[in-house]
Amino acid sequence: MIAKRILIVDDEQRTREGLKKTLELWSAGRYEILTAEDGNKALEIFNSGKVHLLITDICMPEMNGLRLLKTLRENEKKPVVLILSGYPDFDYAQEAIRLGVVNYLLKPINKQQLIEAVEQALETQKSKERAGYIEKVADKRILQVERNESLTKSPIKEAIQYINDHIDSQITLKEVADMVYLNASYFSVLFKEQTGLTFSEYLTRKRLELAKSLLLSTSLSIQEISRKVGYQTAKYFIKIFKDYEGVTPGNYRNSVDIEESSI
Secondary structure, three states: OOOEEEEEEOOOHHHHHHHHHHHHHHHOOOEEEEEEOOHHHHHHHHHHOOOOEEEEEOOOOOOOHHHHHHHHOOOOOOOEEEEEEOOOOHHHHHHHHHOOOOEEEEOOOOHHHHHHHHHHHHHHHHHHHHHHHHHHHOOHHHHHHHOOHHHOOOHHHHHHHHHHHOOOOOOOHHHHHHHOOOOHHHHHHHHHHHHOOOHHHHHHHHHHHHHHHHHHHOOOOHHHHHHHOOOOOHHHHHHHHHHHHOOOHHHHHHHOOOOHHHO
Protein backbone atom coordinates (compact mmCIF):
# COMPACT_ATOMS: atom_id res chain seq x y z
CA MET A 1 0.00 0.00 0.00
CA ILE A 2 1.32 3.46 -0.95
CA ALA A 3 1.87 5.79 2.04
CA LYS A 4 -0.22 8.92 1.89
CA ARG A 5 1.71 12.14 1.45
CA ILE A 6 1.20 15.38 3.39
CA LEU A 7 2.87 18.48 1.99
CA ILE A 8 3.62 21.56 4.13
CA VAL A 9 4.29 24.77 2.19
CA ASP A 10 5.59 27.77 4.14
CA ASP A 11 8.39 30.23 3.44
CA GLU A 12 9.27 30.48 7.15
CA GLN A 13 11.75 27.67 7.78
CA ARG A 14 11.13 27.57 11.54
CA THR A 15 7.37 27.22 11.05
CA ARG A 16 7.81 24.68 8.26
CA GLU A 17 10.14 22.46 10.26
CA GLY A 18 8.04 22.80 13.41
CA LEU A 19 4.90 21.64 11.61
CA LYS A 20 6.81 18.78 10.03
CA LYS A 21 8.20 17.58 13.37
CA THR A 22 4.75 17.71 15.00
CA LEU A 23 3.15 15.70 12.19
CA GLU A 24 5.98 13.15 12.01
CA LEU A 25 5.60 12.42 15.74
CA TRP A 26 1.81 12.17 15.34
CA SER A 27 1.87 10.01 12.21
CA ALA A 28 4.48 7.53 13.51
CA GLY A 29 5.41 6.57 9.97
CA ARG A 30 1.86 6.24 8.63
CA TYR A 31 2.28 9.28 6.38
CA GLU A 32 5.14 10.76 4.41
CA ILE A 33 5.58 14.38 5.53
CA LEU A 34 7.09 16.65 2.85
CA THR A 35 7.93 20.36 2.90
CA ALA A 36 8.39 23.14 0.36
CA GLU A 37 9.43 26.77 0.85
CA ASP A 38 7.16 28.21 -1.85
CA GLY A 39 4.49 27.40 -4.42
CA ASN A 40 6.93 26.60 -7.20
CA LYS A 41 8.76 24.03 -5.09
CA ALA A 42 5.38 22.61 -4.11
CA LEU A 43 4.42 22.11 -7.76
CA GLU A 44 7.62 20.14 -8.32
CA ILE A 45 6.57 17.78 -5.52
CA PHE A 46 3.06 17.46 -7.01
CA ASN A 47 4.64 16.51 -10.33
CA SER A 48 6.64 13.76 -8.62
CA GLY A 49 3.58 11.97 -7.21
CA LYS A 50 0.18 12.33 -5.59
CA VAL A 51 -0.21 14.59 -2.55
CA HIS A 52 -3.20 13.73 -0.36
CA LEU A 53 -3.18 16.70 2.03
CA LEU A 54 -1.75 20.15 1.36
CA ILE A 55 -1.05 22.52 4.27
CA THR A 56 -0.05 25.87 2.84
CA ASP A 57 0.62 29.39 4.04
CA ILE A 58 -1.18 32.15 2.15
CA CYS A 59 1.51 34.85 2.13
CA MET A 60 4.65 33.61 0.37
CA PRO A 61 7.03 35.10 -2.22
CA GLU A 62 7.04 33.96 -5.85
CA MET A 63 3.73 32.05 -5.68
CA ASN A 64 1.36 32.54 -2.74
CA GLY A 65 -1.00 29.92 -1.36
CA LEU A 66 -4.07 31.02 -3.31
CA ARG A 67 -2.18 31.10 -6.61
CA LEU A 68 -0.92 27.61 -5.84
CA LEU A 69 -4.48 26.41 -5.28
CA LYS A 70 -5.67 27.99 -8.52
CA THR A 71 -2.84 26.25 -10.38
CA LEU A 72 -3.80 22.91 -8.81
CA ARG A 73 -7.52 23.34 -9.43
CA GLU A 74 -7.38 21.53 -12.79
CA ASN A 75 -5.34 18.66 -11.34
CA GLU A 76 -7.59 15.57 -11.30
CA LYS A 77 -5.69 14.32 -8.23
CA LYS A 78 -6.01 17.58 -6.32
CA PRO A 79 -5.49 17.25 -2.58
CA VAL A 80 -7.55 18.26 0.40
CA VAL A 81 -6.25 21.64 1.60
CA LEU A 82 -5.63 23.40 4.91
CA ILE A 83 -4.72 27.10 4.75
CA LEU A 84 -2.36 28.81 7.21
CA SER A 85 -2.37 32.54 7.79
CA GLY A 86 -0.59 34.91 10.16
CA TYR A 87 -3.63 37.19 10.37
CA PRO A 88 -7.39 36.98 9.78
CA ASP A 89 -8.45 38.27 6.37
CA PHE A 90 -12.06 37.90 5.26
CA ASP A 91 -11.30 38.26 1.54
CA TYR A 92 -8.58 35.59 1.70
CA ALA A 93 -10.88 33.30 3.66
CA GLN A 94 -13.70 33.74 1.12
CA GLU A 95 -11.38 32.98 -1.79
CA ALA A 96 -9.94 29.96 0.02
CA ILE A 97 -13.44 28.54 0.63
CA ARG A 98 -14.31 29.08 -3.04
CA LEU A 99 -11.21 27.08 -3.98
CA GLY A 100 -12.34 24.17 -1.82
CA VAL A 101 -10.19 24.64 1.28
CA VAL A 102 -11.50 22.53 4.18
CA ASN A 103 -10.05 24.62 7.03
CA TYR A 104 -8.47 28.04 7.57
CA LEU A 105 -6.01 28.09 10.50
CA LEU A 106 -4.53 31.17 12.13
CA LYS A 107 -0.91 31.26 13.29
CA PRO A 108 0.43 30.54 15.83
CA ILE A 109 -1.09 27.07 15.74
CA ASN A 110 -0.81 24.82 18.78
CA LYS A 111 0.02 21.15 18.25
CA GLN A 112 -3.39 19.80 19.25
CA GLN A 113 -5.21 22.24 16.96
CA LEU A 114 -2.98 21.22 14.05
CA ILE A 115 -3.43 17.48 14.64
CA GLU A 116 -7.22 17.76 14.95
CA ALA A 117 -7.42 19.79 11.73
CA VAL A 118 -5.20 17.28 9.89
CA GLU A 119 -7.25 14.31 11.11
CA GLN A 120 -10.49 15.97 9.96
CA ALA A 121 -8.96 16.85 6.60
CA LEU A 122 -7.74 13.29 6.05
CA GLU A 123 -11.25 11.98 6.78
CA THR A 124 -12.52 14.36 4.10
CA GLN A 125 -9.82 13.13 1.73
CA LYS A 126 -10.76 9.51 2.44
CA SER A 127 -14.41 10.24 1.64
CA LYS A 128 -13.39 11.82 -1.67
CA GLU A 129 -11.23 8.81 -2.51
CA ARG A 130 -14.12 6.48 -1.73
CA ALA A 131 -16.50 8.52 -3.88
CA GLY A 132 -13.99 8.51 -6.70
CA TYR A 133 -13.57 4.76 -6.36
CA ILE A 134 -17.33 4.18 -6.55
CA GLU A 135 -17.56 6.44 -9.60
CA LYS A 136 -14.77 4.53 -11.37
CA VAL A 137 -16.34 1.14 -10.67
CA ALA A 138 -20.05 1.85 -11.05
CA ASP A 139 -21.76 1.17 -14.37
CA LYS A 140 -24.21 4.06 -14.91
CA ARG A 141 -26.60 1.90 -16.94
CA ILE A 142 -26.69 -0.70 -14.15
CA LEU A 143 -27.29 2.02 -11.56
CA GLN A 144 -30.23 3.37 -13.58
CA VAL A 145 -31.79 -0.08 -13.71
CA GLU A 146 -31.28 -0.86 -10.04
CA ARG A 147 -32.66 2.53 -8.96
CA ASN A 148 -35.74 2.25 -11.17
CA GLU A 149 -38.63 2.34 -8.71
CA SER A 150 -41.13 1.25 -11.36
CA LEU A 151 -39.58 -2.23 -11.20
CA THR A 152 -40.49 -2.70 -7.53
CA LYS A 153 -43.42 -5.06 -8.11
CA SER A 154 -42.22 -6.44 -11.43
CA PRO A 155 -40.93 -9.99 -11.97
CA ILE A 156 -37.94 -8.28 -13.64
CA LYS A 157 -36.91 -6.88 -10.24
CA GLU A 158 -36.90 -10.42 -8.87
CA ALA A 159 -34.93 -11.58 -11.90
CA ILE A 160 -32.31 -8.87 -11.38
CA GLN A 161 -31.90 -9.87 -7.75
CA TYR A 162 -31.44 -13.49 -8.80
CA ILE A 163 -28.77 -12.48 -11.34
CA ASN A 164 -26.93 -10.38 -8.76
CA ASP A 165 -27.02 -13.20 -6.21
CA HIS A 166 -25.70 -15.79 -8.69
CA ILE A 167 -23.27 -13.64 -10.66
CA ASP A 168 -20.44 -16.17 -10.16
CA SER A 169 -22.49 -18.94 -11.80
CA GLN A 170 -23.29 -19.84 -15.39
CA ILE A 171 -26.66 -18.07 -15.69
CA THR A 172 -28.94 -18.53 -18.69
CA LEU A 173 -31.93 -16.51 -19.79
CA LYS A 174 -34.18 -19.60 -19.61
CA GLU A 175 -33.03 -20.37 -16.07
CA VAL A 176 -33.95 -16.88 -14.86
CA ALA A 177 -37.21 -16.84 -16.84
CA ASP A 178 -38.22 -20.14 -15.26
CA MET A 179 -37.37 -18.75 -11.82
CA VAL A 180 -39.90 -15.92 -12.28
CA TYR A 181 -42.44 -18.22 -14.02
CA LEU A 182 -42.34 -16.55 -17.42
CA ASN A 183 -41.94 -17.89 -20.94
CA ALA A 184 -38.32 -17.29 -22.04
CA SER A 185 -39.28 -15.30 -25.15
CA TYR A 186 -41.72 -13.09 -23.25
CA PHE A 187 -39.21 -12.64 -20.42
CA SER A 188 -36.54 -11.49 -22.91
CA VAL A 189 -38.85 -8.85 -24.42
CA LEU A 190 -40.09 -7.71 -21.01
CA PHE A 191 -36.54 -7.43 -19.63
CA LYS A 192 -35.42 -5.17 -22.49
CA GLU A 193 -38.63 -3.13 -22.29
CA GLN A 194 -38.30 -2.44 -18.56
CA THR A 195 -34.53 -2.03 -18.21
CA GLY A 196 -33.42 -0.70 -21.59
CA LEU A 197 -30.82 -3.49 -21.71
CA THR A 198 -30.96 -6.98 -23.11
CA PHE A 199 -30.61 -9.81 -20.59
CA SER A 200 -27.15 -10.60 -21.97
CA GLU A 201 -25.97 -6.98 -21.78
CA TYR A 202 -27.18 -6.56 -18.20
CA LEU A 203 -25.43 -9.77 -17.16
CA THR A 204 -22.17 -8.75 -18.83
CA ARG A 205 -22.21 -5.22 -17.41
CA LYS A 206 -22.95 -6.53 -13.92
CA ARG A 207 -20.10 -9.02 -14.14
CA LEU A 208 -17.67 -6.37 -15.30
CA GLU A 209 -18.79 -3.95 -12.56
CA LEU A 210 -17.93 -6.58 -9.96
CA ALA A 211 -14.69 -7.40 -11.77
CA LYS A 212 -13.57 -3.75 -11.64
CA SER A 213 -14.31 -3.63 -7.92
CA LEU A 214 -12.23 -6.76 -7.32
CA LEU A 215 -9.39 -5.48 -9.50
CA LEU A 216 -9.13 -2.27 -7.48
CA SER A 217 -9.81 -3.57 -3.99
CA THR A 218 -8.09 -6.98 -3.92
CA SER A 219 -4.87 -8.65 -5.00
CA LEU A 220 -6.74 -11.59 -6.57
CA SER A 221 -5.28 -12.85 -9.83
CA ILE A 222 -7.06 -12.26 -13.14
CA GLN A 223 -7.84 -16.00 -13.23
CA GLU A 224 -9.45 -15.87 -9.77
CA ILE A 225 -11.46 -12.77 -10.60
CA SER A 226 -12.71 -14.26 -13.87
CA ARG A 227 -14.14 -17.23 -11.92
CA LYS A 228 -15.71 -15.01 -9.25
CA VAL A 229 -17.63 -13.05 -11.88
CA GLY A 230 -18.89 -16.09 -13.75
CA TYR A 231 -16.41 -16.62 -16.59
CA GLN A 232 -14.98 -20.11 -17.04
CA THR A 233 -11.74 -18.96 -18.64
CA ALA A 234 -9.54 -15.94 -18.02
CA LYS A 235 -8.93 -15.61 -21.77
CA TYR A 236 -12.63 -15.00 -22.48
CA PHE A 237 -12.96 -12.68 -19.48
CA ILE A 238 -10.01 -10.58 -20.70
CA LYS A 239 -11.57 -10.33 -24.18
CA ILE A 240 -14.96 -9.19 -22.85
CA PHE A 241 -13.34 -6.75 -20.41
CA LYS A 242 -11.24 -5.17 -23.16
CA ASP A 243 -14.25 -4.94 -25.51
CA TYR A 244 -16.16 -2.90 -22.89
CA GLU A 245 -13.40 -0.98 -21.10
CA GLY A 246 -10.85 -0.52 -23.88
CA VAL A 247 -8.01 -1.99 -21.77
CA THR A 248 -7.13 -5.37 -20.34
CA PRO A 249 -8.01 -6.10 -16.69
CA GLY A 250 -4.32 -5.93 -15.75
CA ASN A 251 -3.84 -2.54 -17.35
CA TYR A 252 -7.04 -1.27 -15.74
CA ARG A 253 -5.78 -2.32 -12.31
CA ASN A 254 -2.40 -0.63 -12.86
CA SER A 255 -3.84 2.61 -14.24
CA VAL A 256 -6.17 3.48 -11.36
CA ASP A 257 -4.63 5.05 -8.24
CA ILE A 258 -6.83 4.05 -5.30
CA GLU A 259 -5.35 3.54 -1.87
CA GLU A 260 -6.44 0.28 -0.23
CA SER A 261 -6.98 2.05 3.10
CA SER A 262 -9.58 4.39 1.66
CA ILE A 263 -11.89 1.72 0.24
